[in-house]
Amino acid sequence: MATSSRSSSKRLPISCQACRSRKIRCSRDGRPCQTCVRRGLGAEDCIYLGQPRLSSEHALTAESAGQTHLLARIRDLEELLQRQAQSHASASVSPQNSPSATGSFLESDRGVEVKPSNLRSPLLNNVGTLQSFASGYVRYLPFATHANQLQLSPPGTGSSLPSVDSEIPDESDDLQIPLAKNSVSREELVAILPPRQYCDALKNVYFQVFSPMFHILHDLTFEAEYQQFCHDSSSVTTAWIALLFAILGIAVTALEDDEPLLSDLGREKTVTRNIKILSSRYRSASLRCLAADDVLSRHSINSLQSLILINYARVHRGLPTWTLLGFTHHVAISMGCHVDPDRFPLGPIEREERRRAWAGVTMLYTTQNSVFGHLGHHIPSQGVKPPLEINDVDLLTGSLSEQSTRPTQMTYFLLEFRLDRVLSMICQTLFSFCPKFSLSQLEAQVLAVHEICDRRYQVNPNLEPLPVHHVANLNILYSYIHQLLLLLLRPGLCCYLQGEFTPETYSARTKCVASAKASLSIYHSLHESPQFASYKWYNCGLGSFHAFHAAVVLSVALMYPESQFEFVEIKDMLWKSMDVFAALSNRSNFCSKAVPVLRRLIDMACTRGQQAVLTVDPNTGLISSPSDLTQDLSPIAPEYIMEPLFSQLQPQSWVSPTSVYWDGWKFLFERG
Structure with a gap:
């Protein structure tokens, strides 16, 4: 009897009609299902028999509101967790056992001071996001740096998704991983x-x-x-x-x-x-x-x-x-x-x-x-x-125990290897709830490598000049060192820009300006000197990224210069660097993106900085306190400029060339 009843009743399908009509597998995980999403269909096309057909507008509004609410709750929970973790770490960790500048970080797991919470990145809670492509591919973006990167596009909105081909340079190898043995002779x-x-x-x-x-x-x-x-x-x-x-x-x-x-x-x-x-x-x-x-x-x-x-x-x-x-x-x-x-x-x-x-x-x-x-x-x-x-x-002569007084074929490799490990520790410190290392310890590590570079590449007047490749390598190491310092000191600089004028934040500002100047000087030298012509590949890639980072920092400093001399010096250096970016833009995708951004940013910085210069104290030759310059310095509203610019300064944007969020600079072009 039961069998007869089951056979006579008509069971409703559990797959959506769009998938059933195409005879493809339905993920059955909502409206629209993920299969329909990959096909570019919306909720209005993904229909399950026996369910009322919601209007597209109602479905999208409800889902968008739910996602926004969920993101807000996640951020609140992560902020609470961060405060609790920092409070616990501050109570249980003593700052007295920090290693010396030349000590090993591998031996300093205990007793490392935790930096104050007010110097932490405001985007620390950000764990990244997923980027979907129209073709169904998905890519993880680890350090989203802008609100737009964190927003999930509501399914079925019809909003255009990027093409994966536009995100990857058009020179990818035609055989990605050599897993299949071929018959090529x-x-x-x-x-x-x-x-x-x-x-x-x-x-x-x-x-x-x-x-x-x-x-x-x-x-x-x-x-x-x-x-x-x-x-x-x-x-x-x-x-x-x-x-x-x-x-x-x-x-x-x-x-x-x-x-x-x-x-x-x-x-x-x-x-x-x-x-x-x-x-x-x-x-x-x-x-x-x-x-x-x-x-x-x-x-x-x-x-x-x-x-x-x-x-x-x-x-x-x-x-x-x-x-x-x-x-x-x-x-x-x-x-x-x-x-x-x-x-x-x-x-x-x-x-x-x-x-x-x-x-x-x-x-x-x-x-x-x-x-x-x-x-x-x-x-x-x-x-x-x-x-x-x-x-x-x-290795052929057996002279393995003799220490060379000049750089060897392995010197650069080993120093860069050490700097890569410091970069890893900096990222752990800036982007972790409970950092193992303090900013001062990391800065000491970077400066220790700088001292080694000075010593190993020291020019000896009694010997022949260093070969060109050693001189180029030294400049590249210095550029990497200044990049790490700019990244490491970013929390202090951001606090300074937010009006927290303390000896620590002022020192961060001073060090950032010095490193940024040095970085741009190296960038210009590698471009202008004929002996470094074979290193254009570096300047077009990583060198341009370091220089762009430095130029952005100097542009911000130019808005609130300490003196007229600093204003003129930074302005000239920035426009000089612009010439290098422009010259390399025909060979570098990074430079072609950076040129319009820098041009608008430097223009804006010069306008604000020029107005600040008008407040020079005739007795000291210095500009008034930065706190006096936060009002009415620009024809563009400060809240319009500074908030998106401040967002772009976050360290998540400056880990590598691929972490630069170019869409975040669109605010520079939205007026005038």
């Missing part, structure tokens, strides 16, 4: 290489410019293998050919605009397009070689080095790296690089190659952790020692 892979003279030229560029910065290879070993390959291409492994392609893909980015090699190898109309196409071509060829070598199942030091260099190249080209880096990390583990090579019967060159490879993976991993907000996570290892600070020839 060695001859076909070798045929992709440029002619011998071009290979020689690009190889030399790599070892002159990039190898001293990211020294994971033993140059003498590679050079010997390269000469052997030139005489007999069958004498090397497919993984070694992958390494050669990776080197070519990096080297081509350092070529000058008028380099004939670019026009000979490329067919594009512009230098920028030629570099993009050639770099992508060689990276892709490297990945194809690794696929042909079956890198999923078997590995060698050359295949690991190839993967590391491909990651390095993609980072500097602004391409997504996180996924491929994870694969590279696991290849390193499968080869035992996470174990110190002294435990194995290996020669000195093999040991150092493994240590350098592991350090390269760790460096990239540490930086990407900071960029993605994956704070406090480190790659575990079994006591792997850092690479030795020696030249490659020392």
